[in-house]
Amino acid sequence: MGKGVSDNTQKRALFLHVAGMDVQEIYFTLAGVDASDFAATVKVLDDYFAPKTNVPFERHLFRQIVEEIGETVRSVCV
Numbered sequence: 472m473g474k475g476v477s478d479n480t481q482k483r484a485l486f487l488h489v490a491g492m493d494v495q496e497i498y499f500t501l502a503g504v505d506a507s508d509f510a511a512t513v514k515v516l517d518d519y520f521a522p523k524t525n526v527p528f529e530r531h532l533f534r535q536i537v538e539e540i541g542e543t544v545r546s547v548c549v
Contacts, residue, residue: 482509490516 476482486509487495494516501515 479509480507483507483512486512 474485476485487498490498497519498512498516501519
């Protein structure tokens with residue numbers, strides 16, 4: 472990490488400082504986070520901010536696909 476920081480606790484503190492107050496508020500409301508583990512901090516925030524997949528909706532979109540005139544399977548898969 473930048474600034475020559477190698478201690479996990481300092482990495483976590485610097486990361487949360489740079490991320491800002493909004494991210495800090497979200498982070499501290501999430502339960503089950505080890506206060507000194509930088510990797511766990513990043514994973515918790517990634518899990519929170521990563522978009523979730525709605526499998527039934529994706530299945531619905533897949534079933535709505537209609538083959539266009541002149542369209543081949545090969546042209547769609549490329």
